[in-house]
Amino acid sequence: MLALHCNYTGYIRVSVRSPTVAVASYRMTVLRAAEAEGVIMRSADAVVVGGGVNGASTAFFLARAGMSRVTLLERRQLGAGATGKSGALVRMHYTNPVESKLAHESLKVFRNWSEIVGGDCGFEATGFVQIVPPQYEEQLRANVDAQRAIGINTRVISAGELHEIEPAVCVDDVTVAAYEPDSGFADPNATLYSLVSAARDRDVTVRTGVEATGIIIEHGRVAGVDTSDGRIDTETVVLATGAWSGRLLDPLELDFGLEPRRVQVVVFRRPPELDHPHPVFIDATQGSWFRPEGVTGTLVGLELGVAGVDPDDLHEGVDQEYVRLCRRALAARIPAFRQATMRGGWAGMITMSPDGRPIIDQVPQVPGLYCMVGDSGTSFKTAPTIGMGLSEWITTGKPRTIDLSPFRSTRFAAGQPWHDVSAYGEDQLTISR
Template sequence: MPEIIVVGAGVMGSSIAFHLAEQGARSVTVVDARRAGEGMSGRSSALVRMHYTFEPEVRLALDSLAYFRNWPERVGRPPVFRECGFVRIVPAEESNLLRKNVEMQQACGAEAEVITADDLLGIEPGWRADDVVAAAYEPRAGYGDGAVVAGDFLSRAREMGVEYHPNTRVRSLIEDGGQVRGVATDEGEVVGDLVILATGVWTRPLLGTVGVDLPIEAEYHEVAVLRDAPDGPAAHTACIDSGTRTYFRPESGGGLLLGDFVGPRDGIDPDHFPQSPREPNVVDMVERAARRVPALAEAGIARGVTGIYDMSPDARPMLGPVAGVEGLLVAAGFSGMGFKICPAVGRALAEMALREPQTLDISAFTPDRFAEGKSIIPPYGYTDD
């Protein structure tokens, strides 16, 4: 079996290491610039839902849900998943697309259904639904915690023999004749037969050290955590809402996490970015979300969180080898969806590394698809998909 180096100890790198160890990999080393989950994974909104417009994404999410719901049995750690249900609201003119997508999700095995405005008000009486023609509802969806999931995966991997080097920044890949032989770090070289990059927004510069350029852009995002409204929680259900261009979910200790759909990309440095959201932006998000959940207008702002998405051109991940470079696998470009699919992606990359049969087909996510002109275009994609 190969000696494998996993770069990155976020939810992806830690999941890959866990699955490599579980599948009997002989020698696995994880190298991370910080500690497990201290990068963007610890800033994740950590929403778990099945509603996607591209079938392979649905299958990755559905497979991962089984991990999250059975965390003690799968990973040997305390439960990490909190069920709250999930609603997807799209513009009225896209309601037929939503119905098609729910049909596809159901065919994959997801517990999803199309609901009416009245149904939505039955679930969340305090919301506004006058613009809703149809919405998608998943009663078994929920959320977790990115830092905890990364730490759990990695600690279990270490129990199974994985070596771990925290606070060790990788500066470059080591290449010899088109073959990656290891990584150069601040603490010296680490050599192996295969390198797996699970480095999110830091992936592109690392690939540049061996002459590879994948189209990954850094996108800055701001999230607000709101207190409960005076009359109690404003929302018990998670939601992605095209009508207000916001997403939100309850927080485990009370209150609500609220985020925006998009953020700026120009001049974003993943090592130096604002650590707190700007007040005008938070106020704007709250005002928009309050059009769906009026009680949010009375909810105070408890704190803010910022982070960086590693965006691909089609907002889907890049998984697998890169043409022209041997000894290298990539798991990057997750575009904000990484947490909810990290268990299944970790297993898929481990299977690929060990040349085992693939449990799920991830070939559509090849990093080479953009150079080949094969960007992912879902058959029933939304305008803001």
Template sequence: MERADFVIIGAGIMGCSVAYHLAERRAGHIVVLERDEIARGATADAAGGIRLQFSTETNIRLSLLSFEYWEHFTERFGVDIGLHQYGYLFLLTRPEDVNAFRASLALQTSLGVPARWVEPQEIAELQPAVRTDDLLGGTFCPRDGWCDPYTATMGFATAARELGVEFREHCPVTGFRIVGDRLQAVLTPEGEIACGTAIICAGPYTGEVGKLAGLELPVVPYRRMCFVTEPFELVPKTVPMTIEFESSLYFHPEGEGFLFGMSNPNEPPGFNKTVDPEWMARTVEALCRRAPVFEQARIRRGWAGFYEVTPDANPLIGRIEEIAGLAVAAGFSGHGFMHGPAVGRCMAELLLDGVATSVDIRAFSPARFRRGQLIQERNVI
């Protein structure tokens, strides 16, 4: 029977980062199993945003650590990820959001995040395309931005391979062999892999993988759609990622055009990846309502991907108490890509040293749902 020290399930940003950080620590034989191809799942469909503006301390600290990677990716991995740090600009139209964002802003600045409150006049200067007549204000962090998810994930995967990690594409997990309450092996169409630890990094498929071990992991897939315009020169390419928080509409420069999207609050859970023409029309209407200049733009293409959503919009990071030898890093509810570097490092520390020291991730323990200790993240797009 084949043996490995660690088996990682999923080769998106999370799985590749965990693999890299384990290999960097010389953690033994590491195998990554991917049902599709490296970086071709939810990671490939992500909008690529990276931000420091969160409402919970753990997420802010994960972002701060991840930014140490994003801002020095070329030096560390030899890969240009197309990082654009033009900021995130949140637009607020409801009084209750103003109060919540001001509280979050106080937390962010106490942790060293260079975010600030902006009045409508400054919003118009930062983002001249938007209407400001109904805005109560907003927040802006110039260090935020976006980059290319596929290139970044392949950077981690390539570095992991150079350290001896074995990747197996088109190799789904079909089950687990568990004796008592201890994991013995991971099952695949190619046979069993006996291992000391398996880490579920399966993104939107985490709930399905958990069921193979008899677990109910509260991670549910929801469709999200993105669209890109044809080349569009009427808005500067240096404007920030702009988010109308009430509607979840967002848009930012992408190549010669603009990328935009908006979540559907009535979207049912499931694995439907088709583009909904009706929701596309609703999204375009919202974009043109907030930024009328886009009435002159044309859509080049659209696609659908998945958010992996949990009840408190925060991830499951850590060992699974019910089964020794099984761990999880999933359920990031739309901010997994941006936290990939930090979570990989923290998971390696947790698995090898018994505790994560770079960031205290205990608040995101998978057991919190069973214990009723949810921690709600408010800044979800």
């Protein structure tokens, strides 16, 4: 007689109430009984690999769409990758309408989180301001027009209006900016945990501490996943594996040109004269972004990333030189921060694709394999729609909420990487925000 208790962390506690259980068959008996009880799956209708926000979102929306046997695998703990370190800006302003739409559809979920997902994602609608150097005024106006056509609540504001919205801000070098009153930021862990909790409530099996070690291909299509805890048979696998994606893609000879990068953020204490939370800013003039953090802090990041870093050997702290650069960029926009106290900081890994846009696809070379990789430091805010789109693709044959074809994996090999006509300088300006 076996009693199984799952603590939902990937471990099963077994109480053996009869001494007649043979030791040799112990493990198999546990596994079979666990599968029979629905506690652990040796087969699944879909296996989602990666316990970050995109894996969790996909698992949640698959279950919400009615798929009954979904397993989510995470090699370490939930939020072990970029998600746990994210700045979690939720803004709609991109330099192309496709990403803006992805973000806009996601904002609808963030703003109605308790009804759609349940729980709390910590979304704060502080408003969002995009500042660009004066020579990009025309591009900014074109982007805002395109965003308004999608239905995004955004407008071009003058330097004077910006000063009214946030009097502490220096507008000497600003001609116009874009303003989104409905945007802001969320809490990345609260977002992730409530997605996972809602997925579990819909019977998704969540296994942490279990690594997918290989995708099994049989007869030219996905047949299962090898894991650190045995094989799982499945015809559908979703990779949302962040900086570790190459380990599963390389053996399949899938080279998407992914490049993991170490990125950092710093928290400063807000000085006493700035006693209110300011809006979220992306300041393309200073190459920075910042948002409120807690009651009296401001979180800052820069357009800087370091390549060639092993994600399993990451220096998780912040470099002193980076602190200096962040303070300088922040004070250039809000002078009150010139002598702000540094409170802390951390580093995380993002993964750049060759054109700085995520790869979201049903990989054509491998039927049954779906992916959300190459997050390019900007795929927190879009995770609800990414998960929704992938789940629609898997359950109905195509994404319905949004056309995901611009994110196809084949665009690089076909010589069609993404290019924004209304960019603010460099094409790849979307690092971690």
